[in-house]
Amino acid sequence: QLQLQESGPGLVKPSETLSLTCTVSGGSISSSGYFWGWIRQPPGKGLEWIGSISSTGSTYYNPSLKSRLTISGDTSMNLFSLRLSSVTAADTAVYYCARQAGTGSDVWGQGTLVTVSS
Amino acid sequence: DIVVTQSPDSLAVSLGERATINCKSSQSVLYSSINKNYFAWYQQKPGQPPRLLFYWASTRESGVPDRFSASGSETDFTLTISSLQAEDVAVYYCQQYYTNPQTFGQGTKLEIK
Numbered sequence: 001q002l003q004l005q006e007s008g009p010g011l012v013k014p015s016e017t018l019s020l021t022c023t024v025s026g027g028s029i030s031s032s033g034y035f036w037g038w039i040r041q042p043p044g045k046g047l048e049w050i051g052s053i054s055s056t057g058s059t060y061y062n063p064s065l066k067s068r069l070t071i072s073g074d075t076s077m078n079l080f081s082l083r084l085s086s087v088t089a090a091d092t093a094v095y096y097c098a099r100q101a102g103t104g105s106d107v108w109g110q111g112t113l114v115t116v117s118s
Numbered sequence: 119d120i121v122v123t124q125s126p127d128s129l130a131v132s133l134g135e136r137a138t139i140n141c142k143s144s145q146s147v148l149y150s151s152i153n154k155n156y157f158a159w160y161q162q163k164p165g166q167p168p169r170l171l172f173y174w175a176s177t178r179e180s181g182v183p184d185r186f187s188a189s190g191s192e193t194d195f196t197l198t199i200s201s202l203q204a205e206d207v208a209v210y211y212c213q214q215y216y217t218n219p220q221t222f223g224q225g226t227k228l229e230i231k
Contacts, residue, residue: 105158108167
C-alpha cells in the first residue's frame with residue numbers, strides 16, 4: 001500500500017528557506033507514468049498546486065512560485081523534496097505531498113503545517 | 119492559468135436529500151485524442167488531506183460510495199450526492215489537471231440543514 005509522509009521544520013523565519021521532504025513507501029518514485037507533487041493549503045483556505053517532479057526527474061513549477069522553488073528527487077532514498085526560498089508569512093500553510101497521474105492526485109500524505117514567523 | 123470557479127461556496131442540505139456542486143473551467147480540459155476530461159473532485163474533512171472522489175470528470179475512485187456521482191465535459195462539471203449522509207459533511211474541491219499549473223476551485227463547504 002503506497003504511503004507518503006511529509007517531514008521538515010514546522011517553523012521557518014521570514015526570508016529563510018523552507019525545506020520539506022516526502023518519503024514514499026510501498027512504491028517507487030521511479031514508477032513510470034507518475035508524478036510526485038506538492039500542494040499547499042493556507043489555514044482556513046483552499047488548495048494551491050505548488051509543483052511536481054516526474055518519474056524521470058522532469059520538474060514542473062507553478063509560475064507564481066517558480067523563482068523561489070526547487071523540487072528534487074532522490075531515487076536511492078525513494079523520496080522527493082521541496083525547497084522554497086525567501087519565505088514570508090504568506091507561505092504559512094499545510095504542505096501536502098501527493099502522487100499525481102492522469103487520474104488525478106490519488107494518494108496524499110497527511111500534511112505538515114509550516115509557519116513562517118520570527 | 120485555467121481558472122476553475124466553483125459554486126456555491128457553501129451549501130446546507132437535509133439528511134437524505136440531494137446535494138449538487140458545480141464547477142466551471144475557463145477553458146476546455148478535454149483531451150480530444152483520448153476523449154478524457156482531465157478534471158477531478160476531492161472531499162476534505164477537517165484535519166485530513168483531500169480524498170480523491172472522481173477523476174476523468176466522472177470515473178469514481180475505488181471505495182467511493184455510489185451515492186456520489188459526477189458528470190460534465192469540457193468546461194462544465196457537476197458533483198452530486200444523491201442522498202446526503204452525516205459522514206458527507208466536508209469541503210469539496212474540484213480540480214483541473216489538464217495543464218500546469220493545475221488549479222482548484224475555491225471549495226464548497228457542505229453542511230447538514
